[in-house]
Structures are given as C-alpha cells and as structure tokens.
Amino acid sequence: QSESFFIRPVCAHDVLNEIDKFDIRKSIGYDGIHPQLVKVAAEYIAEPIAYIINCSLSKGVFPDKLKKARVTPIFKKGCAYEVGNYSRSPFYLSQQTIRIIRNKQLCAFMDKFKILSENQYGFRKQYSSL
Numbered sequence: 001q002s003e004s005f006f007i008r009p010v011c012a013h014d015v016l017n018e019i020d021k022f023d024i025r026k027s028i029g030y031d032g033i034h035p036q037l038v039k040v041a042a043e044y045i046a047e048p049i050a051y052i053i054n055c056s057l058s059k060g061v062f063p064d065k066l067k068k069a070r071v072t073p074i075f076k077k078g079c080a081y082e083v084g085n086y087s088r089s090p091f092y093l094s095q096q097t098i099r100i101i102r103n104k105q106l107c108a109f110m111d112k113f114k115i116l117s118e119n120q121y122g123f124r125k126q127y128s129s130l
Contacts, residue, residue, distance in 0.1 A: 007101060007105055008105065010101070012047045014050065014100050015046040016043070016046045018097070018099060018100050019039060022096065027074075027087070030068045031065075038093065062094075066093075073087065
C-alpha cells in the first residue's frame, strides 16, 4: 500500500504557490479571468479555490464549464505560415489548478518510484530534450 498513489487534499498554500507562478502577460481566456486579477486577489481566493479543487477530487468530477478553451492565434513576427510565429495560449484558471496536482503530487510519486523511463524528457523538471 505504500506504493499506492493517493491524491492528498490541496491546501490554500498549494494554491498560493501556483498563483505566484502565473504569467500576467497572458491574455484573458474563455473564462474571462485575467491572471493579474488572480494574483492581486490571491490571498482572498486561495482558500475557496482549494475547496473547489478538493470537492472536484473527492467527487471525481471536473466541472464542464472549466473544460472549455478559446485559443485565438495572434501573429507576432516573421513568416505568417510558421506556427511558432504566433502568440502564447491564453490564461485559464482551470489549467493552473490542474498543475497543482500534476506538479506537486503526481510527478513526485512517479519520481519516487521511478515510474518514468530515464529517457522520458518531455514535461519533466530538470530534464531537457535539447
């Protein structure tokens, strides 16, 4: 049982740590929430966000309204036919909350029990595919 994966409840501190990493230069997403607003209100909304995440985890349901996304490519510079010459994806609070679970809990579990191959570089800290 010590090798079983259990998602522990998220606390306000986990949420605050993730909010601190938000890129305020990202555009407003489908949910209409600007990342700068989230940063400014962080200390007031961290506990309710943690509660929502924990309800979602305990019930095994992710709210449908948080699954939507709207991506509008905005040309930056260079050749218009190259995908890399368009803007970043917009900010979504739902994406950021998922990172709390993935980064803090799931990745730590996989690293601890060496579940991923040493050749797995994508989406892992301290690993580079370059």
